[in-house]
Amino acid sequence: MxxxxxxxxxxxxxxxxxxxxxxxxxxxxxxxxxxxxxxxxxxxxxxxxxxxxxxxxxxxxxxxxxxxxxxxxxxxxxxxxxxxxxxxxxxxxxxxxxxxxxxxxxxxxxxxxxxxxxxxxRPETLSLRLIQPPTVPVFMGAFVLLLLLVLVGKIAGRKGSLLQGGVISGHSAIAFYLAGVIVFLVPQPAVALLALGLAALVAQSRVEAKIHTLREVVAGAVIALALAALVLKVPQWLGAHLPSPWFPHPK
CATH class of the missing domain: 1.10.287.3610 (Helix Hairpins)
Incomplete structure (x- = not known):
């Protein structure tokens, strides 16, 4: 050579x-x-x-x-x-x-x-920090983590390439993550249904193009929605329910 x-x-x-x-x-x-x-x-x-x-x-x-x-x-x-x-x-x-x-x-x-x-x-700062609404760095950090999880899944699955194919649909994951952000932050059922519907269309397009199977787009959707829930809703729930005296309820 x-x-x-x-x-x-x-x-x-x-x-x-x-x-x-x-x-x-x-x-x-x-x-x-x-x-x-x-x-x-x-x-x-x-x-x-x-x-x-x-x-x-x-x-x-x-x-x-x-x-x-x-x-x-x-x-x-x-x-x-x-x-x-x-x-x-x-x-x-x-x-x-x-x-x-x-x-x-x-x-x-x-x-x-x-x-x-x-x-x-620390009890004096944790509950107050958790009940604060998520900021842009939180959204971006969760998005980067989602991309990392998708890439790890593609590498571990030994199928397709990093940019196309694989055991987890990256397009489906990104679409459902954005939809999850809208669902958890916008308290309007019509808007939430529209966001989920658009994400489902993205997933369907990957299946119809025969780039991913139904299982692979569902895997991307589940990972994305679970991550969005963990990052956006769980902290506020914890901040409101952590027991006293270590984590007093905010007044």
Whole structure:
């Protein structure tokens, strides 16, 4: 293979190669899957608890650091295995150092998360923060989380590509997430039915085009509506029902 074949011809090809690398790491590395799932749950908890933007950014930065070091560790292990398949003390030393970097980043992420969430559940501020209406960063954060869940499902399902096909319909998920936002925030049945109807038409178009099956568009719809409910309605319900004395009802 010539050297030129290893070069990306344009930025789009380079981006595709990068995405393929992330997908390969997720499919083949158990720790990568664990870190991704853990980050998704932590990010969801942050949205539900209405964490301030600075604290959410701290969580995202720590999660990204863990994922980056895990991918470097995977690349280093693959490089060492490509060079030698037999045991060598130097090879073990290299792999141990790479694994140690992942461990340090993971411990750092846990410590930062513990500090952030410990401060977030203080009784004097939690209930008041939860009953506040959701802001634009909450909507956008939930939307980004939805895209992450859809991509993870597509990668894990090993069907179609990241942009088309797959075990979860991204178009259906996005349409029903937007519909869910309208349903939960606009107290008008006619508007809610119209939003859900338009989302259903989007899902139907994916089935008729034979890009997705009925099960795949339903999966996207269920994930999107569940996420919208968790982020938009559950916090207000918790803020209104958390018991005293730790979480007094707002007057």
């Amino acid at each position: 010539s050297h030129s074949t290893w070069r990306a011809k344009n930025p789009i090809v380079s981006f595709r190669h990068a995405v393929e690398g992330i997908a390969h790491a997720f499919r083949t590395q158990r720790n990568m899957r664990f870190h991704t799932i853990a980050f998704s749950l932590v990010f969801l908890a942050g949205l539900i608890l209405r964490l301030p933007r600075v604290e959410m950014l701290a969580l995202v930065f720590c999660a990204a650091l863990v994922l980056i070091t895990e991918m470097f560790n995977t690349a280093i292990e693959a490089t060492v295995d490509m060079i030698t398949q037999s045991y060598h003390p130097a090879a073990k030393f290299i792999k141990d150092i790479a694994a140690g970097a992942v461990l340090i980043s993971a411990i750092t992420a846990v410590l930062v998360g513990a500090v952030v969430f410990w401060g977030a559940v």
